[in-house]
Amino acid sequence: MDINDFNNDDNYALLKVGADGAKHWAYGGDFGDIPNDSNFCLNGITWPDRTPHPAIHEVKYVHQPIKISLSESTLKITNTHFFGTTKALEFSWTVCGDGCKLGSGILSLPIIEPQSSYTIEFESGPWYSPWASSSAEEIFLTITAKLLQATRWVEAGHVISSTQILLPAKRELVPHVIKNKNAVLGETLGNVIRVCRQNFWEIQFNTQSGTIDSWKVGGVTVMNKGIFPCFWRAPTDNDKGGGAHSYASRWKAAHLDSLSFITESCSVQNMTGHPVKVVVVYLGIPRGEENSLSKSEDPKVLFKVEITYTIYGSGDIIMECNVHPRSDLPPLPRVGVEFHLEKTIDEIKWYGKGPFECYPDRKAAAHVGVYEQNVGDMHVPYIVPVECSGRADVRWVTFQNKDGFGIYASMYGSSPPMQMSASYYGTVELDRATHHEELIEGDDIEVHLDHKHMGLGGDDSWSPCVHDKYLIPAVPYTFSIRLSPITPALSGYDIYKSQLQN
Numbered sequence: 001m002d003i004n005d006f007n008n009d010d011n012y013a014l015l016k017v018g019a020d021g022a023k024h025w026a027y028g029g030d031f032g033d034i035p036n037d038s039n040f041c042l043n044g045i046t047w048p049d050r051t052p053h054p055a056i057h058e059v060k061y062v063h064q065p066i067k068i069s070l071s072e073s074t075l076k077i078t079n080t081h082f083f084g085t086t087k088a089l090e091f092s093w094t095v096c097g098d099g100c101k102l103g104s105g106i107l108s109l110p111i112i113e114p115q116s117s118y119t120i121e122f123e124s125g126p127w128y129s130p131w132a133s134s135s136a137e138e139i140f141l142t143i144t145a146k147l148l149q150a151t152r153w154v155e156a157g158h159v160i161s162s163t164q165i166l167l168p169a170k171r172e173l174v175p176h177v178i179k180n181k182n183a184v185l186g187e188t189l190g191n192v193i194r195v196c197r198q199n200f201w202e203i204q205f206n207t208q209s210g211t212i213d214s215w216k217v218g219g220v221t222v223m224n225k226g227i228f229p230c231f232w233r234a235p236t237d238n239d240k241g242g243g244a245h246s247y248a249s250r251w252k253a254a255h256l257d258s259l260s261f262i263t264e265s266c267s268v269q270n271m272t273g274h275p276v277k278v279v280v281v282y283l284g285i286p287r288g289e290e291n292s293l294s295k296s297e298d299p300k301v302l303f304k305v306e307i308t309y310t311i312y313g314s315g316d317i318i319m320e321c322n323v324h325p326r327s328d329l330p331p332l333p334r335v336g337v338e339f340h341l342e343k344t345i346d347e348i349k350w351y352g353k354g355p356f357e358c359y360p361d362r363k364a365a366a367h368v369g370v371y372e373q374n375v376g377d378m379h380v381p382y383i384v385p386v387e388c389s390g391r392a393d394v395r396w397v398t399f400q401n402k403d404g405f406g407i408y409a410s411m412y413g414s415s416p417p418m419q420m421s422a423s424y425y426g427t428v429e430l431d432r433a434t435h436h437e438e439l440i441e442g443d444d445i446e447v448h449l450d451h452k453h454m455g456l457g458g459d460d461s462w463s464p465c466v467h468d469k470y471l472i473p474a475v476p477y478t479f480s481i482r483l484s485p486i487t488p489a490l491s492g493y494d495i496y497k498s499q500l501q502n
Contacts, residue, residue: 188268
């Protein structure tokens with residue numbers, strides 16, 4: 001009988017002394033045991049020492065007994081318990097607009113009987129006044145239920161349920177735009193275009209590779225490699241389930257794990273006026289086939305990507321990306337861009353889902369808000385390294401050093417929020433290592449900003465079963481991203497608000 005027949009909420013691994021003299025989690029095959037189930041028993045929502053995985057938040061959310069819904073003008077609070085009332089609970093509310101707190105307080109409610117509901121008219125609730133007086137683009141209401149008294153299993157104040165609801169928009173949302181019209185200084189030095197604003201920022205763009213060689217803000221180098229299209233992720237256990245039919249097997253058979261992007265063309269369309277515009281066309285082909293390519297219609301070409309960079313005098317870069325994958329490719333792991341930051345640019349603040357790791361099909365428990373973490377804390381140390389550290393529905397994000405210099409990124413125009421991740425461990429490294437202690441930090445920080453990111457699945461772990469709405473078919477995609485320099489005098493919120501049309 002499999003130990004998981006008793007309880008499959010935990011990861012099952014044993015501590016083993018490694019070659020470095022330290023204890024590490026070991027799994028099937030690490031003890032010379034043959035046959036074995038490899039890491040199959042690492043399928044729980046906690047580590048073997050009961051430290052919670054990020055997924056535990058989603059499980060709690062799905063099972064929480066107090067359900068909240070807003071239908072037209074009525075807020076409904078339902079107690080799904082079969083026997084317990086809400087007498088032991090304290091309800092509270094918080095309203096936030098564009099990530100800023102607008103109001104909060106205790107929500108006075110009558111006791112709700114088991115399997116019963118209580119309704120409140122939206123305009124009668126204490127949240128109505130801050131909602132009505134706010135000019136924020138997005139306003140969220142969060143209703144939380146906490147225990148008033150300690151129990152045998154938890155302390156007083158433990159959160160029993162927490163639900164966030166997007167409140168009705170008070171005005172039509174329009175695409176974000178750049179308003180800054182500062183002049184830009186540009187010059188061509190061989191294969192390099194240098195654009196700058198004195199004492200503020202400087203970008204060196206390589207016209208041969210079609211990438212940014214260097215981006216400095218306030219004299220500090222922040223970006224040292226980028227920006228590239230990216231369609232690959234380090235496979236998760238669910239990605240590997242299904243043998244030859246698994247997502248991971250199909251991805252590797254299609255060479256998505258070994259793509260090389262060559263620059264078909266790079267044209268500078270404007271250097272004298274405002275703004276500077278550069279158009280780059282990349283061809284994505286299997287690594288090793290670079291010298292055998294004849295033309296863009298060559299069957300070896302898996303992706304054709306056109307990126308238009310528009311560089312403004314403010315230092316803003318608008319990236320308009322047009323992606324054309326070959327139609328016979330399997331569902332894609334991601335559609336986005338990758339770039340690399342200096343290791344000192346390690347402080348991250350974002351407005352989106354959080355604070356814990358979340359993905360398109362595992363984000364219901366995560367609330368939209370403004371969160372801060374350093375790059376090291378974003379990483380999730382899964383025993384077997386996989387894709388990790390992602391944050392969903394990101395509206396804007398800043399990457400800064402301890403002095404406040406860095407880069408801001410956001411969705412732009414009509415593009416939806418992004419999936420974002422940043423790590424000292426690159427995708428290739430996460431795919432290579434079979435144990436967390438084998439991971440080797442890179443020389444920089446690898447950042448991913450994804451227009452689309454495939455779901456994680458998990459109905460089972462032995463077949464490709466991501467739900468259709470979380471798959472990314474191999475069809476054309478178009479999206480835009482805004483990048484901006486940021487200094488101690490600016491905040492991500494300020495830059496984000498500056499591009500909203502009133």
